Amino acid sequence: MRFTTLIFVCLIISLNLINAQTYWIPKTPILDTLFQINGSVSEISTNDNISFLPVLVNNKFRYQNLVKTNDGLYILIEGTGQVYKAMDTTKTSISFTRLDSTLYSGYNFGAINFSYNDTLFSFGGNGFWITNGHLRYFVKGEGWELVELKNIHPTSRYLYAYLPQESKLQYIQYIVYNKFANYKEENYGTIELDLKTKQMKQLGKLNPKLINGKFGLVHINSPKLGGTIVDYQGEIYLYKFTDNTIYKFKNRLNNDKFLLDKTEGNNIIFEFNDIIYRTRVSDGNVQKFSLTMDDFEKSNEHLYIESFNKQMIYWAIVILTLCLMVITFYFSRRKNRFIKARNSLVQDNSTNQGEFNDFEISVINKIIAKSKENELYTVEELNNSLGLGKKSIEIQKKVRTESINRLNHKFKILFNSESDLIERIRSEEDRRYYIYFINNKNANLFKTKFK
Numbered sequence: 001m002r003f004t005t006l007i008f009v010c011l012i013i014s015l016n017l018i019n020a021q022t023y024w025i026p027k028t029p030i031l032d033t034l035f036q037i038n039g040s041v042s043e044i045s046t047n048d049n050i051s052f053l054p055v056l057v058n059n060k061f062r063y064q065n066l067v068k069t070n071d072g073l074y075i076l077i078e079g080t081g082q083v084y085k086a087m088d089t090t091k092t093s094i095s096f097t098r099l100d101s102t103l104y105s106g107y108n109f110g111a112i113n114f115s116y117n118d119t120l121f122s123f124g125g126n127g128f129w130i131t132n133g134h135l136r137y138f139v140k141g142e143g144w145e146l147v148e149l150k151n152i153h154p155t156s157r158y159l160y161a162y163l164p165q166e167s168k169l170q171y172i173q174y175i176v177y178n179k180f181a182n183y184k185e186e187n188y189g190t191i192e193l194d195l196k197t198k199q200m201k202q203l204g205k206l207n208p209k210l211i212n213g214k215f216g217l218v219h220i221n222s223p224k225l226g227g228t229i230v231d232y233q234g235e236i237y238l239y240k241f242t243d244n245t246i247y248k249f250k251n252r253l254n255n256d257k258f259l260l261d262k263t264e265g266n267n268i269i270f271e272f273n274d275i276i277y278r279t280r281v282s283d284g285n286v287q288k289f290s291l292t293m294d295d296f297e298k299s300n301e302h303l304y305i306e307s308f309n310k311q312m313i314y315w316a317i318v319i320l321t322l323c324l325m326v327i328t329f330y331f332s333r334r335k336n337r338f339i340k341a342r343n344s345l346v347q348d349n350s351t352n353q354g355e356f357n358d359f360e361i362s363v364i365n366k367i368i369a370k371s372k373e374n375e376l377y378t379v380e381e382l383n384n385s386l387g388l389g390k391k392s393i394e395i396q397k398k399v400r401t402e403s404i405n406r407l408n409h410k411f412k413i414l415f416n417s418e419s420d421l422i423e424r425i426r427s428e429e430d431r432r433y434y435i436y437f438i439n440n441k442n443a444n445l446f447k448t449k450f451k
Contacts, residue, residue, distance in 0.1 A: 021098040022087070023053050029286045030268045030279040031094055034066065034073050035086050037272060041068035042162050043114055043221035044270040053077075053084060053096060057105055066268070069115040076113050076120070079127065080105035081144050083120065100143055107132070110156035112171065116164060116195055123169065123193070124155045129179040131156055135193070150199045153191045159206075161228040161241050162221050167195040170241035172206050172304075190304040192241065203241065204304040224274045225293060238296050239303050246303055247296035355414070360407060361450050367422060367436055368443045376435040379427075404436070415445055 031052070034041070044066040051061040052075055063078035073086040081102030088095045111125030120138035124131070133154035135147040153173060160171035173189040188206035193199075216231030227240035229249075236249035269278040278287045356364070363385050367377045379400070383389050386403060388396045404422050411421035421442050424434040438446070 022095055023055075023084070024093045024095045025052060025054075027089055027092055027094040028279075028284050030277070030284065031073075031086075032089070033277060033286050034068050035089060035094060037068060038070075039068075039272065040070050040115055040118065040164070041270050041272050042164050042223050044068060044268060045219045045221070046268050050267065055082065065113045067113055067115050067120055068270075069118045069120070071118050074120060076122070078111075079107075079109040079125075081108075083138055099140060100138070102143055108136075110174075112155075112157050112160055112162075112169070114162050114164075114169070116167070124157070124171075126156050126177065129177070130154075131174075131176045131178070135198075147198060149193075150197075153189060153200050153202065155191070159215070159228070159230070159239070160221075161226075161239065163223050163226065163242075165223060166242075168242075169193040169195065170203075190241065202307055203244070204306040206304050207302055208305075209301065210303075218269070220269055220271055220276060222271050222276075222291070224271060225291065225296075229291070237299075241303060244302050244304060244306060246299045246301045247293070248299050249295060250297045356407075356410060356450060360410075363403075364407065364421070364438070364446060364450075368438050368446070371437045371439070371443065376425075376437050378435055379433045382436060411442070411446070414449070417442070417445070421446065 034044070046064070046066060050064060052064050052066075055062070055064075055077055057077065057080055062080070065076040065078065067074045067076060075084040075086075075096055076082065077084075081100055081104065082098065083100045083102075084096040084098050086094055087097045107127035108122055108125035109127050112123045114121050114123075122136045122138075122144070124133055126132075131154040133149070133152035135149055136144045137147060139145055154176050155171055155173045156175075158172055158174035160169065162169050170190070170192045173185075173187065173191060176185040176187075177183065188211055190203040190206060192201050192203055194201075210232070213233050216234065218229065218231035218236065220229040222229055222238070225238055225240075226242060227238050229236065229238050231237075238247040238249070240247070267279045267284070269276065271277075275288050275290055278289075279285060280287070363382075366381070366385055370377045370381075379396075380389075382400055383391075383396055386399055388399055391399075404424070407422055408420040411417060412419075419442065422436055422438055424436050427433045427435050
């Protein structure tokens with residue numbers, strides 16, 4: 001008992017140590033800037049796979065994502081659920097303390113990490129042999145929880161725009177894997193996730209002209225401009241998912257050196273309060289500049305090929321409604337014609353309601369012939385005799401019952417009999433159905449008048 005208690009205490013202590021794990025690292029200008037910023041940053045691009053913290057996962061350094069909320073600055077370790085928050089600074093250092101107790105890893109490589117309403121979110125990613133479409137959020141003091149989405153479109157980090165004011169995450173589906181099902185899809189679907197309603201909708205598919213091109217290191221999520229700024233084939237573009245438009249950067253003299261510095265490269269880059277912050281690899285100093293729509297010119301290309309436009313959807317609904325009305329009217333009339341025709345077959349058209357017509361005599365003789373051979377008349381045979389073979393089960397049952405009742409009624413009146421001409425019993429093979437026969441007495445009586 002004491003040994004078990006000791007193990008339990010050690011486990012609690014070890015978990016607390018994980019939660020309290022703190023690293024002091026050099027305070028770079030960009031980390032200090034992010035720590036001091038009073039507000040949330042939509043997305044921070046760290047294009048050079050920087051490892052800020054000396055954290056090893058399976059003896060390897062993993063790509064580390066920066067996320068800035070109103071509540072503080074966070075670092076998320078790629079491919080894990082580990083979350084660290086900046087807690088304190090000195091003149092030369094900044095501390096990050098681990099907030100989670102996550103023990104598992106390997107499910108969310110390439111996930112899109114962001115904050116929404118001051119909550120950390122992680123969407124999609126690769127791991128465990130599949131590409132997932134899970135939306136996860138971090139509960140402080142507990143861990144990651146899953147958001148139930150109304151539909152799922154898996155993806156990993158490729159090309160996306162996050163517009164927090166509109167509660168929209170818009171993205172291009174990259175290659176989707178499911179090795180369990182031997183599945184690999186490269187449809188490059190364009191998807192919009194509404195973070196309020198948790199509903200996804202497909203906007204279209206990525207413009208085929210962009211699929212085989214090469215994207216560079218520049219990626220700036222810009223809620224101010226309503227899209228994302230990218231380096232494509234050595235040129236700077238603004239992609240706007242909402243409007244399905246592409247704008248090309250034109251003000252090369254002023255801002256191009258900040259965006260396309262091939263010798264330096266972008267270390268960390270983000271937009272905050274309409275200002276773009278950028279630091280370079282060489283000196284780590286923070287540079288700031290502003291971009292507006294005047295710095296771009298609209299191109300003739302679209303970002304994606306739309307699945308349907310609003311007018312097409314409207315006309316599709318109208319046409320579908322009309323088709324359903326025509327089909328309903330057609331089958332309704334056909335059903336009514338059939339019922340009338342079948343009733344005319346089993347009803348006596350003459351004024352003498354006690355007489356059998358030729359059709360009825362033919363049906364009765366078929367049942368008598370089977371009965372003389374000590375065989376029973378099946379439901380299928382009766383359906384075929386009545387012309388019901390291709391009708392629905394409901395119509396078959398209704399017409400069979402009405403026909404048998406009418407024939408028995410006529411027989412009783414015509415021959416002053418109290419017994420039914422056509423008798424029925426449950427089928428031994430299928431208790432849902434009856435089988436039919438005419439006994440010798442009633443058969444001989446019927447033959448005295450009808451051959």
